[in-house]
Amino acid sequence: MAADHLRERYRAPSLLIGHSLGGAAVLATASEIREACAVVSIAAPSDPAHVTHLFAESMAEIEAHGQAEVNVGGRPFIIGKEFLDDLREQEQRDRIAQLGLPLLLLHSPQDAIVGIDNAADIYTAARHPKSFISLDGADHLLTHPRHAERVAQLITAWVDPYLADRD
Structure with missing residues (x-):
């Protein structure tokens, strides 16, 4: 696992961020990274098998x-x-329900790859603290620099209280 590699050479990640299937991956593995204090999922499918329709x-x-x-x-x-x-x-719904970490969901209503209903399913399954922010106008890959910059700013502001005492 990448967290083990980081733990051995530097330190394990305390903030887990994943986009699309990477978002599903951080939701699935967050409970295995004891140093994690928060999770951010961007445009993630609620059921990873959902993406098989793409191919x-x-x-x-x-x-x-x-x-x-x-x-x-x-x-x-x-x-x-x-x-x-x-x-x-993958048994994603159970993992999300047992996450036990603050969760930020970022998803666009215009996402043509992974529909916004996936964010609703994740949000419903998760326990508090949890937040959802709509990325109105963004595409799935955040190809417009303005959307990617907005995501970075939102994550930075949201995670601040969770990382404040970590350094």
């Missing part, structure tokens, strides 16, 4: 050949069968 036309090739190149958000990715199997096995 539905390649599913037969993935199953038959073990992998295929797919296009997600205008970018090519190699998706393997093991990745699909891992997505199908």
